[in-house]
Amino acid sequence: MKKLKVSILALALGAVMFTSCNAYKNANKSERGAAIGVAGGAVAGGVIGKITGNTALGSIIGAAVGGGAGYVIGKKMDKQAEDIKEQIPDAKVQRVEEGIVVEFNSKVLFGFDQSSLTDASRNTLNNLITILNKYPQTNLEVQGHTDNTGAASYNMTLSVKRATAVSDYLKANGIAGSRLTVKGFGETVPKYDNNTEDGRAQNRRVEFLITANDQMKADAAQEAKDQGK
Template sequence: MKNLKLKTAVAGVAIVFSGIISPGCNSLTKTQKGAAIGAGGGGTIGAFIGKAAGNTALGAIIGGAVGGTAGAFIGRKMDRQAAEIKQSVPGATVEREGEGILVKFDSGILFDVDQTALKPAAKSNLQNLANSLNNNPQTTILIVGHTDNTGTATHNQDLSVRRAQAVKSYLTGYNVNGSRLTTEGKGLTEPIADNTTETGRAQNRRVEIAIVANDQLKNEARQSSN
């Protein structure tokens, strides 16, 4: 289901791209086309993919892309940070997506059922994540809470918001600048697995963290590509 949604979203973006880059632009190189897409599409295309694919964190990563050689410069930095997080945060799933990093925590690792207080093991994982974020200050971070469909939509929405905020609070306690962190709760609206099974519900109860380049890093990347 997730892959189908993502493929559908990407197909839609291809249509959008065809409007951004007209047939009269065939003389452009791939790098120039990528830069045009990054500069012109950015947040709009990211929001489109995020909504269509049912993944707010992924949309944030795509929406923050600059494309072209500047995007490649950012990607290399993200490769290094992703490797660092994989090594130091064993409780997380770390994926390199586009020009960013998607870090996923099963909420069972972070919280007890229907709770927002972090477990001791979660604190260790988040402390190590905070160290990586502090070692790489030229990024902004979106923290998104998710739940399964057990209980009311209102309760799950509130729970997802408070869990995202709990993660933010812990990271700021380890000197991650709060201005870099944004939280969002999606409740039960963005499942990644089948809510009719316990295994699926466990996968849906999660916190996702999107790490993307900030304006300073984007400007540095653009200057390096000139």
């Protein structure tokens, strides 16, 4: 019965564009991992990101390997997430499948309507850099987001500039450029309610999506094999 559930879930993630994501939401971690392994992380991530409206979830699942290796990666990500929570209290840290989402409200990093980092934000990013150097086998996607105030084209440009400013600072301070990807979403992916001032303020954010690089995936696959997972 469990194998049947996993198979159905895999089909849903890989080919079903006409269904909801309820099967994925209701599955346990091992079933999710197996489904990702069967359907393919990129396919699963694209489907889930689209139907949930959560680009972070979709991107992280798109980079997932699933199965025993995914379990090993998840345990490593648990430790990194705890380190970030402890060292950077201004950040919102969420463990998502085989990755981590770290969210900074833009006011933590930038002045209003600005894309230049503040002195305080550099200190915050320095703490993050310390942790990223401790876990070198991870990739980072830096996402810029805005609220819906003003022209959409302006917001898109601002989101790209902010994400780029953060990425450039990381690279200038020892994080390899090969680990970094920059994306700007402007106002297109609100996480909070744009009908309230508080919601708009929270939508003005920069998110880091932390996922395993190829070396971590290979090491995790070998570790899982050695453990018989």
